[in-house]
Amino acid sequence: MKVSVVSRSGRDIIKGGIELNDKATVSDLQEAIHRRTKKYYPSRQRLTLPLQPGSKGKAVVLDPKKTLRDYCDGTNDNLTVVFKDLGPQVSYSTLFFFEYLGPLVIYPIFYYFPVYRYLGYKEERTIHPVQTYAIYYWCFHYFKRIMETFFVHRFSHATSPVSNVFRNCFYYWSFGAYVAYYVNHPLYTPVSDLQMKIGFGLGLLCQVSNFYCHLLLRSLRSPDGKGGYQIPRGFLFNFVTCANYTTEIYQWLGFNIATQTVAGYVFLVVAASIMTNWALGKHRRLVKLFNGKDGKPKYPWRWAILPPFI
Secondary structure (H helix, E strand, O other): OEEEEEOOOOOEOOOOOEEOOOOOEHHHHHHHHHHHOOOOOHHHEEEEOOOOOOOOOOOOEOOOOOEHHHHOOOOOOEEEEEEEEOOOEEEHHHHHHHHHHHHHHHHHHHHHOOHHHHHOOOOOOOOOHHHHHHHHHHHHHHHHHHHHHHHOOOOOOOEEEOHHHHHHHHHHHHHHHHHHHHHOOOOOOOOOHHHHHHHHHHHHHHHHHHHHHHHHHHOOOOOOOOOOOOOOOOHHHHOEOOHHHHHHHHHHHHHHHHHOOHHHHHHHHHHHHHHHHHHHHHHHHHHHHOEOOOOOOEOOOOEOOOOOOO
16 A cells, blocks of 8 residues: 655655555554655554544544554555654653652752862851751652653653753753752751651651552553553542642652741642643543543543642
């Protein structure tokens, strides 16, 4: 069969089209495009069916595992697909590694090195116990996130645009420096011993819970990241759609109860806002998908994310 590969404007991407056998898959087509144009490796390609003139619906994205015949009308041996270049891509494990590496490296610099002397503070710095526990807590969190990236998470998409590396690293690295600067500052005033223990106790409980939530989410996908949307069940997922985001927010709440800085609470509010938005979006998708129709189960009532971030 012959496949014409065009841009959204109708311009030919591959001159003369591509000839493939009748049993070829979408993945085979992506490999053929890559062979013809080396920079368009498969994860950089987005292939859709052309929209009919006047149609306001979304274009059908071709599934790499399906055959090209699945997208043909009847016995038609010709197929036209619309190609979109997604730009340079990077694996999600690489993206997450670099965004988490920054805070893991930057925070200890403010604790171990005489940073504040170069900023004009000449007095000898007194290190309070809460500052020591804070660096242990902080480093444990980001080390855990890196280990989860390589050994726990299963990603539904193989790659992400390279631009996301710079955006995400700026977010994590800048907030890492912002929080570390104030928590380790020579003029920092520690909270009471009881408040510190309550804060770190809550935070550690939520860190362990967060890890367990990630293990439950891992079980919903096969090793290749496939499995589609499923209803998460068990533990906090019986009450909250995004229990992983909930525990992530509350573990930072615990950190801020123990350390109590404006910088830490700014980070908490920004992070909670982002994760709440993600949670609401995921909750709406699951409710829409599992509507009890066409043989599908009905999505049970749950919070999207626990109060006060519902």
